Amino acid sequence: MPGCFDGVVPPLIVTCSVQGVPNAANLSQLHYVDASHVALSNQFFSKTTANLADNPRASVLVTDSQTGNTYRLSLRFERSETSGALFEELRASIDAIAAMMGATEIFKLRAADVYRVLDCEHLTGPKIEP
Amino acid sequence: MPQGVDLAAFIEPGVAMLGASADDDLVPEAFRVFGVSWDTDGHLRALISSDATRTLATVKPGTWLCFTFTDMALRSVQVKGRALSDPELPGRADVELMRRYRIKIIAACRTRGLSPLLIEAIRPLSAFAVTVAVEELYDQTPGPTAGARFGEQP
Numbered sequence: 001m002p003g004c005f006d007g008v009v010p011p012l013i014v015t016c017s018v019q020g021v022p023n024a025a026n027l028s029q030l031h032y033v034d035a036s037h038v039a040l041s042n043q044f045f046s047k048t049t050a051n052l053a054d055n056p057r058a059s060v061l062v063t064d065s066q067t068g069n070t071y072r073l074s075l076r077f078e079r080s081e082t083s084g085a086l087f088e089e090l091r092a093s094i095d096a097i098a099a100m101m102g103a104t105e106i107f108k109l110r111a112a113d114v115y116r117v118l119d120c121e122h123l124t125g126p127k128i129e130p
Numbered sequence: 131m132p133q134g135v136d137l138a139a140f141i142e143p144g145v146a147m148l149g150a151s152a153d154d155d156l157v158p159e160a161f162r163v164f165g166v167s168w169d170t171d172g173h174l175r176a177l178i179s180s181d182a183t184r185t186l187a188t189v190k191p192g193t194w195l196c197f198t199f200t201d202m203a204l205r206s207v208q209v210k211g212r213a214l215s216d217p218e219l220p221g222r223a224d225v226e227l228m229r230r231y232r233i234k235i236i237a238a239c240r241t242r243g244l245s246p247l248l249i250e251a252i253r254p255l256s257a258f259a260v261t262v263a264v265e266e267l268y269d270q271t272p273g274p275t276a277g278a279r280f281g282e283q284p
Contacts, residue, residue, distance in 0.1 A: 070162070
């Protein structure tokens with residue numbers, strides 16, 4: 001599912017406050033870490049970050065730009081990284097997106113947030129021939 | 131409805147629609163929306179993909195939901211509100227709404243070079259309807275103002 005990680009179709013992350021109010025945020029890109037982890041670039045996620053401090057559960061909707069297949073990931077937040085190889089990889093990716101959009105002063109990476117993937121649902125839709 | 135943005139006008143040309151709810155254990159579920167409408171009291175009626183099985187099972191009057199509407203320039207608005215009723219089966223008007231929305235979003239995606247086949251692939255096979263009283267509106271456009279509430283001073 002490489003088309004899920006190219007950022008062509010912006011993914012969505014949803015968290016929930018302890019009061020039960022969901023909050024959605026658009027993502028630039030979803031990053032594959034390993035078979036059981038993904039990383040998200042934390043740029044503007046003030047509400048998302050606040051919710052995760054109290055409730056680590058999250059849901060991400062991501063669409064494969066090559067096939068149209070959509071997946072819903074059930075995630076548990078594990079940690080934020082503000083330096084190191086993963087952070088630098090995400091920063092390079094964000095910088096590239098920002099340059100394409102002419103928004104280098106706006107798109108600044110705060111942290112690479114790492115999540116454990118608890119479940120991955122393939123959401124079916126009408127089938128299209130490649 | 132909160133003031134600060136003409137949501138109906140923003141949505142009209144065809145925008146991406148996503149949403150979420152959370153169950154009693156505070157586990158969120160993101161889902162795709164394929165059309166919204168307003169009743170005469172200004173309540174938002176959203177057509178939610180039936181693959182949102184947890185939402186279908188847990189939404190009841192008073193449950194909070196959020197919806198994001200994002201145009202092809204990536205300008206985005208988030209709406210939050212509480213459900214007014216249990217999920218409902220779609221009616222004839224809802225089916226017609228989904229048909230019109232499909233036409234609009236395909237046209238909008240063409241302006242960004244996205245194939246209509248992508249819309250066909252993500253189009254829900256079925257949907258249910260949830261009506262919410264909109265209480266909060268947020269600017270969700272990526273950037274330093276993301277998350278700012280419309281109608282409030284920063």
